[in-house]
Amino acid sequence: MDPTATTARSITVTVNGVRYERTVSVRTSLADFVRHDLGLTGTHVGCEQGSCGACTLLLDGEPVRSCLMLAVQADGRELTSVEGLAPAGGELHPIQQAFWEHHGLQCGFCTPGILLTTYDLLRREHGPSPCAIREALTGHICRCTGYDGIVRSVQAADQEWER
Ligand code: FES
Ligand code: FES
Structure with a gap:
């Protein structure tokens, strides 16, 4: 065999x-x-x-x-x-753009996973509360940002992403 x-x-x-x-x-x-x-x-x-x-x-x-x-x-x-999320060489996805603009990342190590969970959340929910965003992201550890910038970024992405 x-x-x-x-x-x-x-x-x-x-x-x-x-x-x-x-x-x-x-x-x-x-x-x-x-x-x-x-x-x-x-x-x-x-x-x-x-x-x-x-x-x-x-x-x-x-x-x-x-x-x-x-x-x-x-x-x-x-x-x-x-x-x-976004094609190579193209524009950032609105979620990525929001994280860029609202200080949702520092070292970026946690960021790919958080972006994908955010994508899943915002596809299912429009206008999630800060509490709902924090709950959706409970499975992600970020050592840098203190999470406030992440929550603001998700809220901004919710506004900007036409889905
Ligand atoms: S590397 Fe998979 S959850 Fe941490
Ligand atoms: S940005 Fe550094 S771990 Fe999250």
């Missing part, structure tokens, strides 16, 4: 609208797959235990912690990473 048959699998995923076919180790996390196999390094890895939210991706439209998933679990599914 081929020893790689139990340790590697061929998977097909669509990421930011692009279809990829890759052979991956069954032990590879989805975060490592996106970063190392696909080169989409906007997805960050902090705690690797589901606490910080830096690795958040949208899987079939729902935020997931990609450090807690295996790449093989994404087989046949659609992912959005922060690179998918």
Whole structure:
């Protein structure tokens, strides 16, 4: 029996609208797959235990912690990473623009995950209260901003994003 048959699998995923076919180790996390196999390094890895939210991706439209998933679990599914929010070389997405203008980031390590959770929140809700924004972002740790700038940025994005 081929020893790689139990340790590697061929998977097909669509990421930011692009279809990829890759052979991956069954032990590879989805975060490592996106970063190392696909080169989409906007997805960050902090705690690797589901606490910080830096690795958040949208899987079939729902935020997931990609450090807690295996790449093989994404087989046949659609992912959005922060690179998918705005096309390369184009304008920023209104959420990104709002974070830029309202000091929603400093070092930026937490930012990709927060942007994707904000995208999910604002697609579902118009005019979320500061309390609702904080609740939606409870799964994200930011060491820099104190969160006030983030909440203001989400409120501004809510106003600016025509969806
Ligand atoms: S790296 Fe995934 S939650 Fe922290
Ligand atoms: S901006 Fe630095 S961790 Fe959030």
